[in-house]
Amino acid sequence: MSFEKKIKKAKRGNEHAFQELIQDEKNKLFRMAYLYVKNEDDALDIVQDTIYKAFVSIKQLKEPHYFSTWISRILINTALDFIKKNNRVFPFSDVDGIHEDQNLRIEEKLDLLEAIEQLEVQYKTVIIFRYYKDLSIKQIAEILNCPEGTVKTRLHRAINQLKSDLKEECI
Numbered sequence: 001m002s003f004e005k006k007i008k009k010a011k012r013g014n015e016h017a018f019q020e021l022i023q024d025e026k027n028k029l030f031r032m033a034y035l036y037v038k039n040e041d042d043a044l045d046i047v048q049d050t051i052y053k054a055f056v057s058i059k060q061l062k063e064p065h066y067f068s069t070w071i072s073r074i075l076i077n078t079a080l081d082f083i084k085k086n087n088r089v090f091p092f093s094d095v096d097g098i099h100e101d102q103n104l105r106i107e108e109k110l111d112l113l114e115a116i117e118q119l120e121v122q123y124k125t126v127i128i129f130r131y132y133k134d135l136s137i138k139q140i141a142e143i144l145n146c147p148e149g150t151v152k153t154r155l156h157r158a159i160n161q162l163k164s165d166l167k168e169e170c171i
Contacts, residue, residue, distance in 0.1 A: 007064035036079040050075040123158035
């Protein structure tokens with residue numbers, strides 16, 4: 001069954017079609033949630049809440065080819081709500097599941113991850129999407145539901161903050 005047909009069936013209430021769509025996205029959703037909370041159980045809870053919210057509101061999806069973007073936006077909002085609700089700061093120091101640059105030593109990777117952990121949530125989000133998920137500025141703007149200029153500004157500020165933090169560590 002084609003992707004478009006699965007979306008149409010899911011919008012009509014077909015649970016099996018929705019399950020097939022989720023099956024294609026579940027690993028990506030879990031990895032993204034884990035990047036936010038750094039706890040497997042909490043990440044699974046966030047993914048479960050995301051899937052429930054998506055199932056309940058699938059009829060609101062206007063463009064089928066934006067399904068992945070749409071469900072990613074639901075996951076981000078769910079993860080941020082979870083963090084606010086539990087008032088926690090989660091470590092970003094684990095390198096598991098993160099796209100690693102083979103040219104960096106493990107110490108440099110940990111320094112970078114620690115610096116990313118220190119960023120404000122809005123900056124951390126754009127860094128994760130841009131450099132760990134390889135999304136374009138336009139895709140990030142769609143997911144975050146904000147203008148592309150805002151994404152560029154946040155990305156620029158995040159990079160400058162990371163440069164500053166990493167320079168201080170090297171000195």
